[in-house]
Amino acid sequence: NAGVMQNPRHLVRRRGQEARLRCSPMKGHSHVYWYRQLPEEGLKFMVYLQKENIIDESGMPKERFSAEFPKEGPSILRIQQVVRGDSAAYFCASSPDSPGANVLTFGAGSRLTVL
């Protein structure tokens, strides 16, 4: 079991370009979370998804950001028309279906730098 896989690990984009971050959850996990972390800060919740459904996107900016977790394939966090303030580490985590489990397994993160 390879754990939670995120790619790319590092991504550099110019202002106005699009960034796509991918997350493959652990085998058997159907819950995916995305968090954003600025240097020396905590994790800010962005979005919580189950297969094909967005459960809570209250932490995600209304514009330019979107997330999906299709029936097949990884979860994608998409940032359109990136700005310098989007530079951060984006962490994905997954958890199993067991009720009340909620224990998250994290990926190593994707570090986005916007020039």
Added chain:
Amino acid sequence: SQQGEEDPQALSIQEGENATMNCSYKTSINNLQWYRQNSGRGLVHLILIRSNEREKHSGRLRVTLDTSKKSSSLLITASRAADTASYFCATVPSGGYQKVTFGIGTKLQVIP
């Protein structure tokens, strides 16, 4: 806004000493968890304590939970240089779905 708030935000101790970190939260919880993050890495789950539990141990870790005060503490005994990391508490609300919300973290430095 973040649910949990850890204090202190930074802590520096000598190897062998105990380290205590505190976490306060605002709403009713199903459980509270502590995670560790080494610099530049993802978070690693350490321990989970349910709302009906008051204390839990795992190796050199001891977690307490006081739901009346909405607070938790993480004690690391006999600290080692390898314990140097940031420690985050995370809360899962009671009822509803499994949203896990993190605090701002405590940065622990253990000096050899």
